[in-house]
Amino acid sequence: xxxxxxxxxxxxxxxxxxxxxxxxxxxxxxxxxxxxxxxxxxxxxxxxxxxxxxxxxxxxxxxxxxxxxxxxxxxxxxxxxxxxxxxxxxxxxxxxxxxxxxxxxxxxxxxxxxxxxxxxxxxxxxxxxxxxxxxxxxxxxxxxxxxxxxxxxxxxxxxxxxxxxxxxxxxxxxxxxxxxxxxxxxxxxxxxxxxxxxxxxxxxxxxxxxxxxxxxxxxxxxxxxxxxxxxxxxxxxxxxxxxxxxxxxxxxxxxxxxxxxxxxxxxxxxxxxxxxxxxxxxxxxxxxxxxxxxxxxxxxxxxxxxxxxxxxxxxxxxxxxxxxxxxxxxxxxxxxxxxxxxxxxxxxxxxxxxxxxxxxxxxxxxxxxxxxxxxxxxxxxxxxxxxxxxxxxxxxxxxxxxxxxxxxxxxxxxxxxxxxxxxxxxxxxxxxxxxxxxxxxxxxxxxxxxxxxxxxxxxxxxxxxxxxxxxxxxxxxxxxxxxxx
Amino acid sequence: xxxxxxxxxxxxxxxxxxxxxxxxxxxxxxxxxxxxxxxxxxxxxxxxxxxxxxxxxxxxxxxxxxxxxxxxxxxxxxxxxxxxxxxxxxxxxxxxxxxxxxxxxxxxxxxxxxxxxxxxxxxxxxxxxxxxxxxxxxxxxxxxxxxxxxxxxxxxxxxxxxxxxxxxxxxxxxxxxxxxxxxxxxxxxxxxxxxxxxxxxxxxxxxxxxxxxxxxxxxxxxxxxxxxxxxxxxxxxxxxxxxxxxx
Numbered sequence: 001x002x003x004x005x006x007x008x009x010x011x012x013x014x015x016x017x018x019x020x021x022x023x024x025x026x027x028x029x030x031x032x033x034x035x036x037x038x039x040x041x042x043x044x045x046x047x048x049x050x051x052x053x054x055x056x057x058x059x060x061x062x063x064x065x066x067x068x069x070x071x072x073x074x075x076x077x078x079x080x081x082x083x084x085x086x087x088x089x090x091x092x093x094x095x096x097x098x099x100x101x102x103x104x105x106x107x108x109x110x111x112x113x114x115x116x117x118x119x120x121x122x123x124x125x126x127x128x129x130x131x132x133x134x135x136x137x138x139x140x141x142x143x144x145x146x147x148x149x150x151x152x153x154x155x156x157x158x159x160x161x162x163x164x165x166x167x168x169x170x171x172x173x174x175x176x177x178x179x180x181x182x183x184x185x186x187x188x189x190x191x192x193x194x195x196x197x198x199x200x201x202x203x204x205x206x207x208x209x210x211x212x213x214x215x216x217x218x219x220x221x222x223x224x225x226x227x228x229x230x231x232x233x234x235x236x237x238x239x240x241x242x243x244x245x246x247x248x249x250x251x252x253x254x255x256x257x258x259x260x261x262x263x264x265x266x267x268x269x270x271x272x273x274x275x276x277x278x279x280x281x282x283x284x285x286x287x288x289x290x291x292x293x294x295x296x297x298x299x300x301x302x303x304x305x306x307x308x309x310x311x312x313x314x315x316x317x318x319x320x321x322x323x324x325x326x327x328x329x330x331x332x333x334x335x336x337x338x339x340x341x342x343x344x345x346x347x348x349x350x351x352x353x354x355x356x357x358x359x360x361x362x363x364x365x366x367x368x369x370x371x372x373x374x375x376x377x378x379x380x381x382x383x384x385x386x387x388x389x390x391x392x393x394x395x396x397x398x399x400x401x402x403x404x405x406x407x408x409x410x411x412x413x414x415x416x417x418x419x420x421x422x423x424x425x426x427x428x429x430x431x432x433x434x435x436x437x438x439x440x441x442x443x444x445x446x447x448x449x450x451x452x453x454x455x456x457x458x459x460x461x462x463x464x465x466x467x468x469x470x471x472x473x474x475x476x477x478x479x480x481x482x483x484x485x
Numbered sequence: 486x487x488x489x490x491x492x493x494x495x496x497x498x499x500x501x502x503x504x505x506x507x508x509x510x511x512x513x514x515x516x517x518x519x520x521x522x523x524x525x526x527x528x529x530x531x532x533x534x535x536x537x538x539x540x541x542x543x544x545x546x547x548x549x550x551x552x553x554x555x556x557x558x559x560x561x562x563x564x565x566x567x568x569x570x571x572x573x574x575x576x577x578x579x580x581x582x583x584x585x586x587x588x589x590x591x592x593x594x595x596x597x598x599x600x601x602x603x604x605x606x607x608x609x610x611x612x613x614x615x616x617x618x619x620x621x622x623x624x625x626x627x628x629x630x631x632x633x634x635x636x637x638x639x640x641x642x643x644x645x646x647x648x649x650x651x652x653x654x655x656x657x658x659x660x661x662x663x664x665x666x667x668x669x670x671x672x673x674x675x676x677x678x679x680x681x682x683x684x685x686x687x688x689x690x691x692x693x694x695x696x697x698x699x700x701x702x703x704x705x706x707x708x709x710x711x712x713x714x715x716x717x718x719x720x721x722x723x724x725x726x727x728x729x730x731x732x
Contacts, residue, residue, distance in 0.1 A: 037675040046679075054658070061631060070634040339632065341662045345676050345683075378673060380666030380680075381533070383623035387632035396623075400571065403535030412535065416672070420531045424539030427494065427530075428546050430523035437498050458671035462678030463709030466499045473497045473504035477520050481508075 015185040016044045021170070021349025027371050029411070032378040035350035036342075039181075049181055050344040056177075057338045059287020060388065067283070077276050078392035081329035084234075084267050085319060091234040091267045092310065098237025099308060102299035107309045112142030115311045119144070119226070119259055120151055122307055126257055128153070128223030134241065134248035135159040136228030137175055137332055138263050140354045141313055141367075156218045158247035163211060167194040173348025173356060176285045176334040181347045225251035227297075229262045230331065231277055235270045238298045239308070242281060242291040249295050256304040260297065264315050265328040277331060280390040284335040318366045323401045327362050329391040336385035336395055342378055351375060358385035362398040369410050376402035437472055487517045489551045491559030491588070494526040500701045506728040507560040507591055513606070513728070514599050521550040529567035532574060533667045541574040548575070548584055556598065557588040560724050562621030562700045563667070565590040570624060590625055591724050592699045596640040603647055606729035610650030613726075614693030615641055616684075616707070618700035619662050627699070631660045641699060641723055648726055656687040665706035681710030685718055695719045697726060 019042040022035040040046050064070045084091055096106045109115035115138075123131065131153060133139070145166065148155045157163040161179040165172050168190045172178030179187070184202035192199035197210045227248045229239040239260060241248040252258045268274060282291045300306035319325050337343045337357030348356035353364040353372055361379055364372040376399050385395040406412060426433050459465060471479070488511060492504040511518045527547055528540030547568070551557045559565055568588045575581065595601045621627040621641075628639035645651055664670070664680025671677075685707050688696050696718055698704050704720040711718045721730065 033673045033675065036673065040675050040679050050683075064632075064634050067634070341664065341680050342673070342676055345679050376535075377669070378676075380619065380662045380664060380669050380677075382619035382662035382666070384619075384630070384632055384660065384662070387623065387630055400533070403533070404537050405535075407535035407537070416534065417536075420534055420536035420539045424528075424531050424536070424541075424543060427526040427528070428542030430525055430546070433494070433525045458674040459709070461674055462713060463681065463706065464712040465709065466705050469499065469501050471501060473492050473501035474522065476501050476505060477508075477522075481520070 015189075016042050016183070018042070018182060018186040018189075019045055019347065021173070021347070022352030024352045027368070029373045030352035030371060030375070032346065032350050032352065032374055035352065036346035036378070039347040039350055040345060045181065045183060045347070046345060048183055049347060052180055053338045053344045056285070056287055057335075057388070060284055060335060060338065061287075063283035063287050063289060067279075073276060073280055074390055074392050077280060077390055078329060080268060080273050080276060081391050082326065084269055085265065085325065085328050088264065088267065088319065091269055092264060094234040095232055095237055095267060096310075098235065100237070102237045103306065104237065104299055105305065105307045107307060109309050109311045109313070111313045112144070112311070113147075115142045115261060115309055115313070116144055116147040118309050119261070120148070120153070122257070122259060123153055123224055126223060126305075128257065130154045130156065130218065130222045131224045131226055132156045132158050132219050132222040132251045132255070133226035134228065134243060134251045135162040135172070135178065136226070136261055137172075137354065138228055138261050138311055138313070139226075140172060142261070142311070144261070156215065156222065158215065158219060158251050159243070159245060160208065160211060160247075163215065164190060167191070171349065171354070174334055174337055175332045175355070175359075181349060219250050219254055222255050224257040224259065225253070225255040226259045226261065227252050229260050229266055229297075230281065231268055231274055232262055232266045233269075233271050233274060234267055236298070238271075238296055239266075240274065240278075241295050241297065242278070242293065243295075244286075244292045246293050249293060252295070252297060256301075257307075258297070258300070258304065259307045259309065261309050261311060264310050264312055265330075277390075281331060281333050284388065284390040285333040285338075314366055318363075321366070323405075324362060324366065324398055326393055327359070327366075327395075327398060329393050330359055330363070331391060333390060335388040335390065339384045339388045340379075341382065341384075342380065346378065351378065358395045358399070359393075362393075362395060362402060365402055365406075369406070373406050373410050373412070376406060434474065438475065487519065487555050489554035489557040490518050490520045491527075491551065491557050491561075491564070492520065492524065493559060493561045493564040495705070496561060496701055499705065500722065503560050503701055503722040503724060506722065506725045506730065507558070510591075510595075510724055510728040511558065514601065516599075519554070524550045527564045527567050528572065528574060529564055530667060532567065532571055537574045544572055544575045547572075548581055551584055551588075552580070554587065556594065557584065558591055558594045559588070560591045560699070560722060561702065562590050562592075562618050562625055562627070563702060566620040566624035590621060590627075590699060592621065592627060592641050592644060593625060595644060595727070601644070601647075604644075604727050604729070607647070607727055608649040608729070608731075609726050611694045612652050612654050612692050613645070613695045613697050614654050614656055614688035614691055615639075615645065616663060616688075616696050616698035616700075616703055617641065617660060618698055618703045621699050622660060644727060645697070645723070651726070654688075654691040654693050656684075656691045656693075658687055661687070663703050663707050665703045667702075670706055677706070678710055678713075681706050682714055685711040685714075685716045689716050689718055693718060695721050697721050697723050699723050
């Protein structure tokens with residue numbers, strides 16, 4: 001949400017409607033490019049989105065420059081994560097044993113459904129009808145709120161951005177700043193509809209206060225609280241939640257019942273490994289040295305209960321993917337999204353998936369390769385994502401590998417397949433290539449074979465076509481340097 | 486020293502002057518340059534789109550054309566990056582590994598191999614914005630990318646600093662991708678073009694008269710974008726400046 005100065009809009013002044021995300025149709029491949037084009041057609045949204053995220057990237061650079069050991073830290077963080085992932089069975093069992101000794105009840109869920117049912121059972125056992133929770137990408141993966149709505153349990157998001165998204169019935173568009181694609185005016189509209197505020201008042205303090213007034217009683221009366229976890233320490237059986245709003249602490253500490261939903265890749269071996277990540281998480285995410293709150297959860301309070309649900313949901317399978325397993329190192333900082341020039345111009349909802357931006361391109365297909373078969377193409381493979389990644393995931397190389405995977409194992413559009421086959425045929429036959437180029441039809445022979453592949457002139461829609469020279473290099477060479485000159 | 490001159494397909498078809506400048510510049514430094522006439526492409530368009538299999542025959546052709554040279558040098562960062570990093574559609578024999586390792590982009594060849602210390606013929610009295618293409622910057626490590634905490638270095642800047650009169654200006658987002666991205670430019674044309682618009686506007690705002698790059702593909706895209714939205718910039722390949730091109 002834009003945090004610029006307060007403003008009350010005159011009644012008759014039009015606002016730019018919020019562009020919505022990808023049109024998801026069941027299992028059909030999501031058309032990210034189409035949704036991105038609609039996002040670009042909303043210039044105020046696009047500009048604010050790009051500039052806001054670029055600011056985060058710039059602040060991140062500043063923090064990085066202030067830390068001489070930055071690259072060493074990245075290498076260390078990557079090594080700790082790789083070590084943990086390659087000994088994950090051991091560390092998970094170590095965590096389970098130590099957590100139980102701390103009085104935490106540990107559950108295992110193989111997928112989202114199982115996770116949702118485990119949480120439902122815990123809540124039903126406590127006759128809990130309301131649950132306050134902090135932001136968790138894992139629960140988005142599990143479609144947790146949808147499930148709870150079906151069984152009549154009210155879930156209240158306590159992260160401001162996530163609450164906005166919940167009220168607007170939209171997924172988060174970013175892993176750290178879930179409503180970053182919205183303008184203040186969009187939020188004013190949502191709050192007017194859902195909280196009864198003045199639709200013309202987009203003053204951010206008024207909006208935040210209205211949300212606080214509406215949500216605080218729900219927090220105080222909630223029967224149960226849920227958090228995720230940023231890091232889980234095997235040797236201590238404890239977990240750590242990092243937030244800026246303190247909402248995870250409210251969610252965890254106000255009710256007597258605390259449930260933490262945790263992906264199995266969140267493990268780190270030792271408490272002394274933690275600072276490596278804590279020092280880099282917020283610097284990478286927001287360009288701030290540390291999150292406002294770094295809360296360690298060590299066990300239930302007297303008279304209370306603490307549950308941890310360890311969720312697999314495709315992670316074990318991903319761990320077995322030779323080219324893609326290191327994506328499990330991800331600590332969900334969102335730095336790759338902030339730096340991604342495509343993401344900044346597309347909006348996170350254009351990806352039509354739980355994870356957007358570069359990390360989404362390589363994680364989403366592990367959930368559903370067909371549905372997300374277009375996502376690895378939503379990239380110029382410029383490599384900035386890999387460079388900002390605090391755990392050194394080779395994101396752009398995995399994007400390249402996913403493209404090969406999609407063509408080999410899954411569906412690709414016929415037109416693309418045919419164009420590439422034709423390009424390969426021409427470019428591997430010098431005589432055919434030469435004849436095409438020098439028939440004055442360079443557009444067919446070389447680059448525009450894939451540029452103008454379908455006759456729609458996708459190149460020329462927003463750009464001028466290249467100027468054709470009088471002769472090719474080959475012709476010049478033959479004339480000026482060839483044996484027959 | 487015998488160098489095979491690698492002129493990628495779109496430079497052959499659209500930017501012959503870049504190929505000519507590369508040839509002439511190498512010859513100025515006494516290099517024996519051979520242009521294998523049956524060359525076409527490195528296979529990147531297919532492989533980058535995931536169609537590695539359709540790149541195999543083109544990669545095999547590249548190998549036939551460029552065997553037996555001390556070095557293979559081309560004026561296109563992204564194509565050289567493909568040969569160096571992604572040229573895996575064909576069986577990786579030791580000969581092929583050797584050819585891949587001997588393939589250089591012209592800036593790094595001048596900087597690292599020839600270790601050129603002067604371009605006495607080059608004079609370019611203009612304000613120039615350097616576009617470090619992603620293939621050269623993060624692929625071939627031409628320069629320190631802004632994301633990394635490393636000592637500053639820049640091979641293209643080091644070379645351009647030897648050109649009389651040339652003044653570099655810096656855009657506000659120096660490393661931001663211009664949006665070409667190969668087939669991305671057509672499959673995601675709206676975002677691609679928007680990135681291009683933002684790029685050329687950023688360079689223009691910094692006061693650039695020219696955008697210079699080691700990648701003609703980025704320049705082609707940026708020129709198309711600048712012409713569409715009337716940003717009065719000119720575009721030139723770095724090798725043309727180093728070879729003494731006048732404005």
